Amino acid sequence: MIEHFWKDKYPAGVASQINPDEYPNIQAVLKQSCQRFADKPAFSNLGKTLTYGELYELSGAFAAYLQQHTDLQPGDRxxxxxxxxxxxxxxxFGAMRAGLIVVNTNPLYTARELEHQFNDSGAKALVCLANMAHLAEKVVPKTQVKHIIVTEVADLLPPLKRLLINSVIKYVKKMVPAYHLPKAVKFNDALAKGQGKAVNEVSPDSGDVAVLQYTGGTTGVAKGAMLTHRNLVANMLQCRALMGSNLGEGCEVLITPLPLYHIYAFTFHCMAMMLIGSHNILISNPRDLPAMVKELSKWKFTGFVGLNTLFVALCNNETFRKMDFSGLKLTLSGGMALQVAVAERWKSVTGCSICEGYGMTETSPVAAVNPAEHNQIGTIGIPLPSTLCKVIDDNGKELALGEIGELCIKGPQVMKGYWQREEATTEILDADGWLKTGDIAVIQTDGYMRIVDRKKDMILVSGFNVYPNELEDVLATLPGVLQCAAIGVPDEKSGELIKIFIVARPGVTLTKDQVMEHMRANVTAYKVPRLIEFRDALPTTNVGKILRRELRDEELKKLGLKKIA
Incomplete structure (x- = not known):
């Protein structure tokens, strides 16, 4: 019945199914695309562009170095x-061609987080930026890592420009703390040693793990999601089928501000867009908004992938608002809930609607998205081809359309499981392949879905369920609000009180009375916050997602209570 329901929900011209076995592995996709689009630009950064042909040549040199100058074997991390x-x-791609499993690692991780990830994954090698090498010096001796390759930001730029930029970063901006790693190899030296050498092209099975992608750890210890070649190839094909229907081959220019080590950006930019030969403009530091806007002004870009907080920041930037958006035909949002007010503002500034999607690390990551030509703002769209969705109650019973419950997903992009964590895997993934997302959702009769909130973020006020997303959506419509977050605070009488945090736009003064009046006019009485706090900034992840958990933990600490497990 579920399959029958989803079959006719796709726009004309979009198949309800993809063939996840169209390519045996990621290496096959890379080879085909780099041959087809050899002379087309693949990635640009700091004024330098790599063509697909150059990408294949350089990744081959790196693969040859790994095979001929280290003892790393296929399957090593x-x-x-x-x-x-x-x-x-x-x-x-060089590591994959050598048969290694990639462990994407956040450059902003602390020494404690790095030690956990390296030990949990059993990583034997590390490629890191010189800016973080001082942490590697502390951590590596406590791990199995034997090979370290260090690179500086501008290493692939022409010699003079490379020297200039790397020197400024190191000596003027002092962004490279001193480190001592005597056995480390420089990235460019590794490439030189592998240049022109034959690569023993490893061809893994589709069910082999390609990437260990660690979850953010917001619900406990960070776990490695085992994403297989088939998972990632399937998600690539699914994204192309539903997201890329209005994108041409070898002619699109996509802005890439989300970090490639995040699975959303990796799957979309490094795979789905590689499949159609797109040009990805890499933004190294999206938090430096003036530098990012300056870079954007150099390109007539056709696609933009971002998230709510980034859209807010850009729309508040006067230089960005004056840019030429005549080429922009696709804007995608993921990673956090897209507020309706933000989507409307982006459309008024750029003339392009934002297509919101939904996914998790565990789904490689995209599970649903709004088709570009059939966008419903306020929803996460429809499931990708070959993907089924349902909502269940607390007892695991499937609920009817229109009812609110926990969203479950089934499809070829669903992970193999958590690395060496069988118990955690069985908690989230059942024997039939259904993944429990922990998100509260509703499926409409037209197949479009709405995320109501995170199960664990739900606030319980006197027995009533209150969803932070709804409150934050309402707050975002109040003129003067730049960022906001809603959490539940323990209360003896009602179970929880609603507390909201607000960052006002620069130069705007907001009062508690104004906020309360706005909320009373837009939500029912039990959803009106009792506590309001104005701040200069809110805690966010490296990609700009607001961390409600940190705000909750702060409040619990004030009350002398333990943090949420």
């Missing part, structure tokens, strides 16, 4: 800790 620089795709 290699941690790649790089921001959006040209070295990232070279290192990742």
């Amino acid at each position: 290699i941690a790649v800790q790089l921001p959006n620089v040209l070295q990232y795709p070279v290192a990742v």
Whole structure:
């Protein structure tokens, strides 16, 4: 019945199914695309562009180095800790061509987080930016990592420009703390040693793990989602089928501000867009908004992938608002809930609607998205081809259309499981392949879905369920609100009180009375916040997702209570 329901929900011209076995592995996709689009630009950063042909040549040199100058074997794990620089795709695809499993590692991780990830994954090699090498010095001796390859930001740029930029970063901006790693190899030296050498092209089975992608750890210890070649190839084909229907081959220019080590950006930019020969403009530091806007002004871009907080920041930037958006035909949002007010503002500024999608690390990551030509703002769209969705109650019983319950997903992009965590895997993934997302959702009769909230973020006020997303959507419509977050605070009488945090736009003064009046006019009485706090900034992840958990933990600490497990 579920399959029958979803079959006719796809727009004309979009098949309800893809063939996840169209390519045997990621290496096959890379080879085909780099041959087809050899002379087309693949990635640009800091004024340098790599063509697909150059990407294949450089990744081959890196693969040859790994095979001929280290003792790494197919199946070994290699941690790649790089921001959006040209070295990232070279290192990742080179590692894969050598048969290694990539462990995407956040460059902003602390020493404690790095130690956990390296030990949990059993990583034997590390590629890191010189800016973080001082942490590697502390952590590596406590792990199995034997091979370290260090790169500087501008290493793939022409010699003079490379020297200038790397020197400024190191000596003027002092962004490279001193480190001592005597056995480390420089990235460019590794490429030189592998240049022109034959690569023993490893061809893994489709069910072999390609990437160990660690979850953010917001619900406990970070776990490695085992994403197989088939998972990632399937999600690539699914994204192309539903997201890329209005994109041409070899002619699209996509802005890439989300970090490639995040699975959403990796699957979309490094795979789905590689399949159609798109040009990805790598933004190394999207938090430096003036520099990002300056870079955007150089390109007539046709696609933009971002998330709510980034859209807000850009729409508030006067220089960005004056740019030429005549080429922009696709804007995608993921990673956090897209507020309706933000979507409307982006449309008024750029003339392009935002297509919101939904996914998880565990689904490689995209599970649903709004088709570009059939966009419903306020929803996460429809499931990708070959994907089934349902909602269940607390007892696991499937609910009818229109009822609110926990969203479950089934499809070829669903992970193999958590690395060496069988118990955690069985908690989230059942024997029939259904993945429990922990998100509360409703499926409409037209097949479009709405996320109501995170199960664990739900606030319980006197027995009534209150969803932070709804409150934040309402707050975002109040003129003067730049960022906001809603959480539940323990209360003896009602179970929880609603507390909201607000960051006002620069130069705007908001009062508690104004906020309360706005909320009373837009939500029912039990949803009106009792506590309001104005702040200069809210805690966010490296991609700009607001961390409600940190705000809750702060409140619990004030009350002398333990943090949420």
